[in-house]
Amino acid sequence: MLPPGLLDALTAIVGEAYVHVDADAVQPYGADALKRGHPPDAAVLPADTAQVAAVVRACAAHDTPFVPRGAGTGYTGGAVPLRGGVVISLERMNQILEIDEANLIAVVEPCVITGDLQTAVEQVGLFYPPDPASLEISSIGGNVAECAGGPRAFKYGTTKQYVLGLEAVLPTGEVVETGGKVVKNVVGYDLTHLLVGSEGTLAIITKIVLRLVPKPPATATLRAAFATVEDAAAAVTEIVRRRVVPAALELIDGESLEAVARHVGSRSLAPAGTAAMLLLEVDGTEPSVAEEADRVEEACRIAGATELLRATGPEERDELWRVRRELSYSLKQVAGLKFNHDVVVPKGRIPDLFALIARIREAYDLKIPCFGHAGDGNIHVNIMVSPDDAEAIARAREAEQVLFEGVVALEGSITGEHGIGFTKAPFITIELSPDEIALMKRVKAAFDPHGLLNPGKIFPETP
Amino acid sequence: MLPPGLLDALTAIVGEAYVHVDADAVQPYGADALKRGHPPDAAVLPADTAQVAAVVRACAAHDTPFVPRGAGTGYTGGAVPLRGGVVISLERMNQILEIDEANLIAVVEPCVITGDLQTAVEQVGLFYPPDPASLEISSIGGNVAECAGGPRAFKYGTTKQYVLGLEAVLPTGEVVETGGKVVKNVVGYDLTHLLVGSEGTLAIITKIVLRLVPKPPATATLRAAFATVEDAAAAVTEIVRRRVVPAALELIDGESLEAVARHVGSRSLAPAGTAAMLLLEVDGTEPSVAEEADRVEEACRIAGATELLRATGPEERDELWRVRRELSYSLKQVAGLKFNHDVVVPKGRIPDLFALIARIREAYDLKIPCFGHAGDGNIHVNIMVSPDDAEAIARAREAEQVLFEGVVALEGSITGEHGIGFTKAPFITIELSPDEIALMKRVKAAFDPHGLLNPGKIFPETP
Numbered sequence: 001m002l003p004p005g006l007l008d009a010l011t012a013i014v015g016e017a018y019v020h021v022d023a024d025a026v027q028p029y030g031a032d033a034l035k036r037g038h039p040p041d042a043a044v045l046p047a048d049t050a051q052v053a054a055v056v057r058a059c060a061a062h063d064t065p066f067v068p069r070g071a072g073t074g075y076t077g078g079a080v081p082l083r084g085g086v087v088i089s090l091e092r093m094n095q096i097l098e099i100d101e102a103n104l105i106a107v108v109e110p111c112v113i114t115g116d117l118q119t120a121v122e123q124v125g126l127f128y129p130p131d132p133a134s135l136e137i138s139s140i141g142g143n144v145a146e147c148a149g150g151p152r153a154f155k156y157g158t159t160k161q162y163v164l165g166l167e168a169v170l171p172t173g174e175v176v177e178t179g180g181k182v183v184k185n186v187v188g189y190d191l192t193h194l195l196v197g198s199e200g201t202l203a204i205i206t207k208i209v210l211r212l213v214p215k216p217p218a219t220a221t222l223r224a225a226f227a228t229v230e231d232a233a234a235a236v237t238e239i240v241r242r243r244v245v246p247a248a249l250e251l252i253d254g255e256s257l258e259a260v261a262r263h264v265g266s267r268s269l270a271p272a273g274t275a276a277m278l279l280l281e282v283d284g285t286e287p288s289v290a291e292e293a294d295r296v297e298e299a300c301r302i303a304g305a306t307e308l309l310r311a312t313g314p315e316e317r318d319e320l321w322r323v324r325r326e327l328s329y330s331l332k333q334v335a336g337l338k339f340n341h342d343v344v345v346p347k348g349r350i351p352d353l354f355a356l357i358a359r360i361r362e363a364y365d366l367k368i369p370c371f372g373h374a375g376d377g378n379i380h381v382n383i384m385v386s387p388d389d390a391e392a393i394a395r396a397r398e399a400e401q402v403l404f405e406g407v408v409a410l411e412g413s414i415t416g417e418h419g420i421g422f423t424k425a426p427f428i429t430i431e432l433s434p435d436e437i438a439l440m441k442r443v444k445a446a447f448d449p450h451g452l453l454n455p456g457k458i459f460p461e462t463p
Numbered sequence: 464m465l466p467p468g469l470l471d472a473l474t475a476i477v478g479e480a481y482v483h484v485d486a487d488a489v490q491p492y493g494a495d496a497l498k499r500g501h502p503p504d505a506a507v508l509p510a511d512t513a514q515v516a517a518v519v520r521a522c523a524a525h526d527t528p529f530v531p532r533g534a535g536t537g538y539t540g541g542a543v544p545l546r547g548g549v550v551i552s553l554e555r556m557n558q559i560l561e562i563d564e565a566n567l568i569a570v571v572e573p574c575v576i577t578g579d580l581q582t583a584v585e586q587v588g589l590f591y592p593p594d595p596a597s598l599e600i601s602s603i604g605g606n607v608a609e610c611a612g613g614p615r616a617f618k619y620g621t622t623k624q625y626v627l628g629l630e631a632v633l634p635t636g637e638v639v640e641t642g643g644k645v646v647k648n649v650v651g652y653d654l655t656h657l658l659v660g661s662e663g664t665l666a667i668i669t670k671i672v673l674r675l676v677p678k679p680p681a682t683a684t685l686r687a688a689f690a691t692v693e694d695a696a697a698a699v700t701e702i703v704r705r706r707v708v709p710a711a712l713e714l715i716d717g718e719s720l721e722a723v724a725r726h727v728g729s730r731s732l733a734p735a736g737t738a739a740m741l742l743l744e745v746d747g748t749e750p751s752v753a754e755e756a757d758r759v760e761e762a763c764r765i766a767g768a769t770e771l772l773r774a775t776g777p778e779e780r781d782e783l784w785r786v787r788r789e790l791s792y793s794l795k796q797v798a799g800l801k802f803n804h805d806v807v808v809p810k811g812r813i814p815d816l817f818a819l820i821a822r823i824r825e826a827y828d829l830k831i832p833c834f835g836h837a838g839d840g841n842i843h844v845n846i847m848v849s850p851d852d853a854e855a856i857a858r859a860r861e862a863e864q865v866l867f868e869g870v871v872a873l874e875g876s877i878t879g880e881h882g883i884g885f886t887k888a889p890f891i892t893i894e895l896s897p898d899e900i901a902l903m904k905r906v907k908a909a910f911d912p913h914g915l916l917n918p919g920k921i922f923p924e925t926p
Contacts, residue, residue: 100809100811101703101704102700102703102704102810102811103809103810103811104703105809125706146649147649147653149647153646153647154646157624157646158646158647160653160656161620161624170898170902174898174902175898176896176898176899176902177896177899178899180874180875180876181809181874181875182807182808182809182839182840182841182874182875182876182879183616183617183620183621183839183840184612184616184621184807184836184839184840184841184876184879184880185807185876185878185879186609186610186660186876186878186879186880186881186882186883187876187877187878187883187891187894187895188883188891188895188899188900188903188921189657189660189661189665189903189906189907190610190623190656190657190659190660190661191657191899191902191903191906193623193653193656193657193659194652194653194654194656194657194906196653196656197649197652197653198652198653202652213708214703214706214707214708215706217706237565240564240565240567240677241564241565243588243677243678243680244677245676245677284747284748284751285747285748285750285751285754285755287748287750287751287754288747288748288750288751291748291750292748344645344647344648345645346563346566346568346644346645347565347566348563348565348566373647376645376646376647377645377646377647378645378647411643411644411645412643412644412645413643413645413647413648413649413650414650415648415649415650416645416647416648416649417647417649418649419649420649420650420651428650428651431650432650432651433639433640435633435637435638435639436639436640436641436651436654437651439633439637439639439654439909439910440651440652440654442909442910443652443654443657443906443909444652445909446902446905446906446908446909447902447905458651458652
């Protein structure tokens, strides 16, 4: 229930059409891609920064929690309210404000769809590299809040490498600007990069200044199959030893490939006996791409590739990538419930990670198809169970704990892309020390002294 | 004066040989490249992280301020104590701990000299791109604390793009680790990038995990002279329009070139009638470098270059860069006192910046040779006066204020590389709002509740 007076205040700010309180209307604002959560008491759709700030001040004046929301495509509940209150949906703030070709900069509102931004900048020969799998539906503001990654991160880095400046509304209602339109800026603390990846718990991002790069004129795509994960990892090592940094270096494991073969009813995408497939892309100028693709081929051969394909045109390229696109549909047929993790280890530790997963598979009798970004050691570990099998779900829960502890022991991290939200909050003590968590909580309090912005996220609730 | 008991405590931690209190011995710890400041009451040289933490706790227990120090090569006093107390010099923590070729990572102690790290990684075919002018004498810890830049930032980014993780001692004595050995890590807040550029005011950095990239196998160097700054800026625009991102894009203005010509007694490095010279470098694979160098030449010709040279070997390359190396010696002969600023504007605004500087030159009757990194709009503005000319110094002080206000009006920043320290603290209100400064002070308090770490830096003192 909203406290008396708040609804009137919100309506006065954004207009009646942009405040939702009916159960049906607020329902969609209570979930993300994870599809669980608690609907808010109200969803408010401000038109601009001034309205966001006014909404924040109204909520704060009524001691009511508020949660910012972009496209709502997250996996860990970052945009999902846990305690009712108000969802501040930025869906109306969806304009590309500026593409500045001379300065290689874009200025955007938070709810621009990432794929739309990419298309717009590529039309003028520029490139925004971060490419989360959700890019056709996720918003750039959500990407910034979560520090989205994707296949290109090994070569190009993640979202944080492209954010130069932000405009944001503090939980106490002030509008601040951080960074700006220049690559170099060392005035005061780098609040820009503190806000990137802060999962909507420090401030509400209302404008984003992004760095762009020239679009690479050429790309080559290769697909290599290996009989063991160790061979595929050896290929990655050989590629790095040849000083090639591929724009994509995706790994798909045997269990995932089996699911694809069953789903598409053919072995064309998933040759029998393949324990690990690499999808590789190099980009750059035409001559350097040809040379680097040769070096990648050589590296895969030396590592014992059992099949090696190289696309010669857009259709062939599309066909090589098809296995990746079929993956999520294929996994849905393995089991109805997916515990979807995105652990990351130093790439040299990938064989250790797969050995760990093999042990977990056996010990807990679970299906765990894996795929991910081998270049940066970021592997999506999908624990698949039937939603009706309580016993299997309990085993999956135990397996998660073992997975996370093992990953941290391998000098890795429990999440490389999805963030903590509330679903991974119970696990952060595996990775962060009590001193580190206490420091982060003091930083949170420096931004949000009353704890009203997106409460219950990142930090484990103290019992 | 040290409070009673603190000297004994410090000696017990690091040993007598590593605590200095004599006036002569502490004198060098009271200045940086700026050569002014206040010597500390003691300089302490811990051997490792545990000793740093113990020294911090001892100082805190005695309510005594402490200032971390790397190589002491800063320009804005970041490592210079303002209120006595203890300098914690990290000079003994100077080891490269690990160069991990498979994972493209280096782990270093803070007082490794940046140039030594570059040499070490280049010996195995890897590359650490940030290259501040001070790289032969500055330490990587200082580079991280200041977020050092340099010529390569346009293509490769600044120090922050290469820091994956840190170990640091909080002002309250806890040791924390941030980030780690993986490129993707979204667990909790990105304290790594908050510490980068925080100028030793939030924590003392004791270990650094750095991302490396493959060393580009080929480089081409060009030098282009232009009759006007506008023509040089047009060349930059044409280069970007051709979608080339040079590894270096240095600009030297006519006044600087005159100083070089006088100093070396010849016009070979500084052709007469040149208002702006560009030093350009492209790097990458052999074939792509050749192609990109052609495109750069074309861009310079179209923009009206009056002279265009391209190096064909290492000696020629060295000769083209010579003008840049002679610069600081040449400027010393212009006048004895240099107010050395490092403003930055979006690169499309460079002509506006030079127009502003021309107006300042005239209005305040000052010599202001300028040079810098045109690719990222970061221009070193050197206001040269005689140290004995109080009237000129007063004019220079007024000119600084006008420069900083003008730069912020051009959507730029008052410092792109040197940081705020204490010398630029009075000016940050030009760029940051009271709300932004208040937020940064709350962040500072979250790390340093008693205000003992490096007091008097970044924030203007309230009167």
